Amino acid sequence: MDDIIYLNNAATTWPKPGPVMQAVEESLRLPYYEEGRSSVPGQTDYLSLTRDALARFFRAGPPEHFVFTQNATDSLNVAIQGFVKRQDRPIHVVTTDLEHNSVLRPLRTLEAGKKISLTIVPSTDGRVSVDAIRQAVREETGMVVMTHGSNVLGTVQDIGSIGAFLKDRGIFFCVDAAQTAGQIPIDLSTVPVDALAFTGHKALFGLPGIGGLYLADPEQVDPIRQGGTGVNSKYPLQTPEMPMKFEVGTPNHPGIVSLLAGIRFVESVGIGEAARSTMATTRVLIDAIRSQPGILLYTKDPDLPVVLFNIEGMHCNTVSRILGRGYGVITRPGLHCAPLIHQRIPGGEESVRASLSYLNTEEECRKAAEYILEVAGSVDKKIEFA
């Protein structure tokens, strides 16, 4: 796969680091450790080790307040629906126009069922200020749900200031950290959030199908799923103990192992260094296509490794297809599941996204930029690409 330049890391990172692949392979050699269900000599309790690693990584605890889920979408559903389920009357919820459908659709479904009323705060230059949130909040506001980092514009939100404001008002704060967990430091010992939804398969370098949810106070959220937990089996309802309150059925064990190895990989690089290096690489691509004829660049100075652009005179689907099939440069075209913010990007209602991970190189970015400019130069020439 040497000929692939993979720039679709905001969707899922590839390749996975060697230690992640090795850890998954090694873990499959023995039956997995089942808390309270079985034990085999020599087994490793990856579930506990990973919860400990998450508590260390995000500087929050106790480890049992970290719940394994399928992905960020699943975590957001568990937090959003579970918080609303706990209320005895409809509440007002505030969100933003930067959100992914993993936030918008659960909220709109609850709104359609008259369980919540919804205010969507518009961003300014990709950011939502604490003042904008303050203006949207009402007496009956029970929850604010917002993304930490935009997967479209690559902007990072000031969740520290917003969290502090909401904490004073006693409003539940649910943060979607799908694009930031593993990419930039998140220190929950200083940032007051009630729920942090994250995913394992993006900048944390785990496998697809593993995610997590941190709940500061699990009492604030009702479980939306019920089933076997391996403990407290005589209790007729979902057991209230953490983390089993929110974890039912057989877990994604290879995914959990990959998450642990991914966290250790990021820690071994140092998250500050990973962020610095990835952004330096991203700037090589941005600088090479910025101000070039035919290129409409929407992310000139992002906080995250996201490069959003179009080529004048060519649909983004065509651009992405040509880059992929003609040059082996993997990007993603379209709305990126965040339809509201796209409506506010002049000319970028649909666009191509190139997104990087720590494992991309400057050389890859130089080549990708060369190919993008070549495609832009071909627009009027009717060149056929295979």
Ligand SMILES: Cc1ncc(COP(=O)(O)O)c(C=O)c1O
């Ligand atoms: C901002 C944002 N939120 C949520 C998600 C959903 O993540 P997952 O695929 O892990 O459910 C994504 C991923 O595309 C995202 O970019």
